[in-house]
Amino acid sequence: MLNIKTIDDATINQRVYQLNLGPQHPSTHGVMHLLLTLDGEVVVKIEPIIGYSHRGHEKMAENRIYEQYLPNPARMDYLSGMIFNHGYCMAVEKLCGIEVPRRAEYIRVITSELNRIASHFIGTMDYAMGLGAITPFLWGWDDRENILDLLEMISGSRLTYSYGRFGGVRNDITKEFYDGTRKFIDRLRSRFWDYENLINQNVIFIKRSKEVGVISKEDALAFGVTGPTLRGSGVKYDVRKNEPYSAYPEFKFEIPTRKEGDCLARYQVRMAELEQSVNIIEQALDHLPPGPVRAKVPRFVTPPEGDCYVTFESARGAAGFYIVSDGTRVPYRIKVRAPSFSNLFVLTKICPGHFLADIVAIFGSIDVTVPEIDR
Amino acid sequence: MNITQLPYIKDIYGFLGSDVMSGLVGLLIIAALVPLNVAALVLVERKVAGHIQLRPGPMEVGPHGILQTLIDAVKLLGKEMVTPGLTDKPLYWLSPIIVVAPAFVGFIPLPFSPLVQIKDVNVGFLLIFSFSSIGVISILMGGWASNNKYSLIGAVRSVAQNVAYEIPLLLSVMPIVMMTNTFKLGEIAQAQSGLWFIFYQPIAAIIFFIATTAETNRAPFDLVEGESELVSGFHTEYTGMRFSLFFLAEYTNMVIAAALFTTFFLGGWYGPVLPGAVWFFAKTYFLLFVVMWMRWTYPRIRFDQLMNFAWKVLIPIALVNLFITAIVLKVL
Amino acid sequence: MNTNPYGFNQYIKDILVGGKSLVVGLWITLKRLFTRIVTVQYPRQKLTMTANFRGHIEAIRFDDTKSHHCVACGLCARTCPSHVIKVQGEKTRAGDKKVGTRYYIDFSKCSLCGLCVDVCPEQTITFSKEYELVYYSRWDTVIDLMGRLEGSR
Amino acid sequence: MLTAGQKKLLVELKSSLAEAVPEGQISESDYAKKGYHLEVRLDKGGLRRVAQTMLDKRFMLETVTAVDFIDSFELVYLYATYYHQYCRVLTRIRIAKDAQPYSVSAIYPAAIWLEREVYDFFGIRFQEHPDLKRIINPDDADYFPLLKNFGKTKFTDQIDDILC
Numbered sequence A: 001m002l003n004i005k006t007i008d009d010a011t012i013n014q015r016v017y018q019l020n021l022g023p024q025h026p027s028t029h030g031v032m033h034l035l036l037t038l039d040g041e042v043v044v045k046i047e048p049i050i051g052y053s054h055r056g057h058e059k060m061a062e063n064r065i066y067e068q069y070l071p072n073p074a075r076m077d078y079l080s081g082m083i084f085n086h087g088y089c090m091a092v093e094k095l096c097g098i099e100v101p102r103r104a105e106y107i108r109v110i111t112s113e114l115n116r117i118a119s120h121f122i123g124t125m126d127y128a129m130g131l132g133a134i135t136p137f138l139w140g141w142d143d144r145e146n147i148l149d150l151l152e153m154i155s156g157s158r159l160t161y162s163y164g165r166f167g168g169v170r171n172d173i174t175k176e177f178y179d180g181t182r183k184f185i186d187r188l189r190s191r192f193w194d195y196e197n198l199i200n201q202n203v204i205f206i207k208r209s210k211e212v213g214v215i216s217k218e219d220a221l222a223f224g225v226t227g228p229t230l231r232g233s234g235v236k237y238d239v240r241k242n243e244p245y246s247a248y249p250e251f252k253f254e255i256p257t258r259k260e261g262d263c264l265a266r267y268q269v270r271m272a273e274l275e276q277s278v279n280i281i282e283q284a285l286d287h288l289p290p291g292p293v294r295a296k297v298p299r300f301v302t303p304p305e306g307d308c309y310v311t312f313e314s315a316r317g318a319a320g321f322y323i324v325s326d327g328t329r330v331p332y333r334i335k336v337r338a339p340s341f342s343n344l345f346v347l348t349k350i351c352p353g354h355f356l357a358d359i360v361a362i363f364g365s366i367d368v369t370v371p372e373i374d375r
Numbered sequence B: 001m002n003i004t005q006l007p008y009i010k011d012i013y014g015f016l017g018s019d020v021m022s023g024l025v026g027l028l029i030i031a032a033l034v035p036l037n038v039a040a041l042v043l044v045e046r047k048v049a050g051h052i053q054l055r056p057g058p059m060e061v062g063p064h065g066i067l068q069t070l071i072d073a074v075k076l077l078g079k080e081m082v083t084p085g086l087t088d089k090p091l092y093w094l095s096p097i098i099v100v101a102p103a104f105v106g107f108i109p110l111p112f113s114p115l116v117q118i119k120d121v122n123v124g125f126l127l128i129f130s131f132s133s134i135g136v137i138s139i140l141m142g143g144w145a146s147n148n149k150y151s152l153i154g155a156v157r158s159v160a161q162n163v164a165y166e167i168p169l170l171l172s173v174m175p176i177v178m179m180t181n182t183f184k185l186g187e188i189a190q191a192q193s194g195l196w197f198i199f200y201q202p203i204a205a206i207i208f209f210i211a212t213t214a215e216t217n218r219a220p221f222d223l224v225e226g227e228s229e230l231v232s233g234f235h236t237e238y239t240g241m242r243f244s245l246f247f248l249a250e251y252t253n254m255v256i257a258a259a260l261f262t263t264f265f266l267g268g269w270y271g272p273v274l275p276g277a278v279w280f281f282a283k284t285y286f287l288l289f290v291v292m293w294m295r296w297t298y299p300r301i302r303f304d305q306l307m308n309f310a311w312k313v314l315i316p317i318a319l320v321n322l323f324i325t326a327i328v329l330k331v332l
Numbered sequence C: 001m002n003t004n005p006y007g008f009n010q011y012i013k014d015i016l017v018g019g020k021s022l023v024v025g026l027w028i029t030l031k032r033l034f035t036r037i038v039t040v041q042y043p044r045q046k047l048t049m050t051a052n053f054r055g056h057i058e059a060i061r062f063d064d065t066k067s068h069h070c071v072a073c074g075l076c077a078r079t080c081p082s083h084v085i086k087v088q089g090e091k092t093r094a095g096d097k098k099v100g101t102r103y104y105i106d107f108s109k110c111s112l113c114g115l116c117v118d119v120c121p122e123q124t125i126t127f128s129k130e131y132e133l134v135y136y137s138r139w140d141t142v143i144d145l146m147g148r149l150e151g152s153r
Numbered sequence D: 001m002l003t004a005g006q007k008k009l010l011v012e013l014k015s016s017l018a019e020a021v022p023e024g025q026i027s028e029s030d031y032a033k034k035g036y037h038l039e040v041r042l043d044k045g046g047l048r049r050v051a052q053t054m055l056d057k058r059f060m061l062e063t064v065t066a067v068d069f070i071d072s073f074e075l076v077y078l079y080a081t082y083y084h085q086y087c088r089v090l091t092r093i094r095i096a097k098d099a100q101p102y103s104v105s106a107i108y109p110a111a112i113w114l115e116r117e118v119y120d121f122f123g124i125r126f127q128e129h130p131d132l133k134r135i136i137n138p139d140d141a142d143y144f145p146l147l148k149n150f151g152k153t154k155f156t157d158q159i160d161d162i163l164c
Helices: A009-015 A057-061 A071-076 A078-096 A102-130 A135-155 A175-200 A203-209 A217-223 A263-286 A339-345 A356-366 A370-374 B007-017 B019-052 B068-078 B089-105 B124-145 B149-180 B185-190 B202-215 B240-265 B276-295 B303-331 C008-033 C075-079 C115-119 C145-150 D004-020 D047-056 D110-122 D154-163
Strands: A016-021 A033-039 A042-049 A306-314 A317-325 A333-337 C057-059 C085-090 C099-106 C125-127 C142-144 D025-028 D038-042 D060-069 D072-081 D087-096
Touching: A016 A356, A016 B149, A033 A356, A042 A356, A057 A071, A057 A333, A071 A078, A071 A370, A078 A102, A078 A306, A078 A317, A102 A135, A102 A175, A102 A263, A102 A356, A135 A175, A135 C008, A175 A203, A175 A263, A175 C008, A203 A263, A203 A356, A203 C008, A263 A356, A306 D087, A317 A339, A317 D060, A317 D072, A333 D060, A339 A370, A339 D110, B019 B068, B019 B089, B019 B240, B019 B276, B019 C008, B068 B240, B089 B124, B089 B240, B124 B149, B124 B185, B124 B240, B149 B185, B149 B202, B149 B240, B149 B303, B185 B240, B202 B240, B202 B276, B202 B303, B240 B276, B276 C008, C057 C145, C075 C085, C075 C115, C099 C145, C115 C125, C142 C145, D004 D025, D004 D038, D004 D047, D004 D087, D038 D047, D047 D072, D047 D087, D060 D110
Parallel strands: D038 D087
Antiparallel strands: A016 A033, A033 A042, A306 A317, A317 A333, C057 C125, C085 C099, C099 C142, D025 D038, D060 D072, D072 D087
């Protein structure tokens, strides 16, 4: 990593020019605008400009009853739509004190983990594509297609699932889904060797990712970074383990972390998490309890007055819903804690001193989804 | 030695048989065949890329998408050649032409087979390398003239890259010239009747292959038009026919690079049963497949690593190889 | 090859290990070159949708009344987050229930959340298997489910 | 069902917070129903003092948000930790509509963007904030969207009485 020369302001505006990376650029994972101030090819200052895909989810929440807000969470972080959907249901259930049957909890865990695998495929392979290797991206897409078919089998849609309902899930999982997931797990395990050797061991890939974009533990704490980006810097924090919710306490899985905190570490953490998610799905499928998939819930819930905060582990970090309710059927205020929002802001601290090519790598390794930031 | 040098040709055709005319006829043949060759190459690249990525590649136009590239060429011809404002008009307009012209000239000294060779220029080796370095100026002109920060960065990168890889390119081929002490490609190819030079000079072959991939901005060294960083580098602002000229030049340079590798290391036209030219083209196309194969496997190298790799690895090894060959030749 | 100085053997080891990983990478892509193609040529070949697939909603034809069971209660219209449904019904005879005559939805605004299907007391609407929701004009997306059932409007 | 570690941490937190912000009421709340362990209710100020003690205890600033109660705003700061047992502290402060609270961005750099978002949607100007300007809405916007009176049209009134 280059140690940036201390450029005093006088020379700074002669040699330095501004380059807009985005909002329309091949490797910005959505409509993200990074305003770079470059000196030659070395980045002096970076300022992410957001707001291009702001649709006012939090304002919408104040005009809709709790049920009508169900489709919105999946549109915030569209890559982990299922996780956000279950998260919102969990928040309302905690507010109203609804008890979710065990089978519904297991189905929620299975679908969330499948969604996490699909999202990590995008995160890692999009990172590899940012470095110029296009083939792994399409292999990742091929594996992700199986997951989308599986989730379409039960929830009916491929990306924006409205599968969760207050008190459980909309419909039960079918036998076809059960066998399909088993087959998918074996197929995926055989593919890990390919990804491992094509990307992880590849010398060009390692040279492009080692010691690039190092996030230290203190930076992570100060900037509120969570998720695989934080676990790449050596902090073992995963909401599923630290603040167990739904049925996660009943499964045995570890939290992969790396010490270096550079792009390679984050990539390896995400790939290791794939295996952990597959283990969780397997355990969940083995002991899937019988019983109803949805608790007895009134058609339109009216939670008591008060507020509550629920956090859950989305594919990008510790997301959360802070709901303030005033006793009517319409929430008074819903604040969504988007992990990408804080993960993105770390860029301004770690990017100066890198090359232009590294910016694309670091931005890819942090793996943000833009609608989640703009909400 | 080629057809036109047979003694009786001159007195039969008189002026028609003279060297100038044969050169002209040769150039005409190149001008006709090379674009077709490039069209086939682009299709093969898209098919190889497709099958590596578990998809069939273009299938729509013609049986199995064979006419896809021709239709693309017609589309590009039809597309309007947009010239963005504030561009440096003369440079912007000249750059695609200058990038294609040297690419065609590179075909003259290539020894396709003992009889089929346009002109066995006695400095064929130098002619190809000097003309191929003209391409860099046009990339710089194109990048600078299109008034776009991304293309400027791409152009500046391409100059540094080509300069850095010209040296190992030449150094890796000097041992061949020392072994055959001639610059005529025909004779170099002829000298490999016994054992191909790749067995004498394996290291030189690897260095030459890496250097030519970098020279033509291909595979892991395609920093000049790195899609995911510089949108598409120096030819971001080019549309229509100008864009396809850049494409044409890139693929022609690739063909020349592969052809050079076969003449220097894989024994030009020598092959067990088939006629010379068939072997020559078989080897060249296999090499082109390897180059395409590499493109869809590796990520892109960062710019400073590119420079380190050239100056700190390729050049020292090439020099050592040259030194050893010199000693061995002296001793034998 | 990076900037910090280190021993000569590390230099050679780097090149050899790097070279091997490059060759292994090539071997993997070659293996994939000959594996089966997984993509479907969409316009030529079409996939069949799964049972639970959510196209836009449509009315179910029941055999007892040869038509739908909609009683135009308007619950679905009220619960729809994007106000996409308009239901009209009329009461033919004094005592009976109302019978739905018009059921307009504008599926360009529908977010396919399934609340209307869940909340319908008569279970008369469900998801269709239509995924090609493409029309030339904005007004083509406003369809009448009752009409489509009888196939007239 | 707090674990032993959490009990010890909560006691320790209460003591350090009490001495840092004497005028604030610190009350423990039931995690199962509320989602946070400790609630610090401030009225005059003390945000930065709370933030400083939280940073010393290695807490992370999870989110900053505001709630528009027609006559006043309520700023909510959420701190979570992952070094000890999991524990979450919620700091609540009622401020007048035109009040200008102090920004905690000096202590937590994450707050720079979080407070910019609160300004962008509620119009609460934070003092000593490095560059307080809009973050999501267009820069020339003159409205603050998440205020309760923003966007009150006949149509939205109609919806309200249907739904509630």
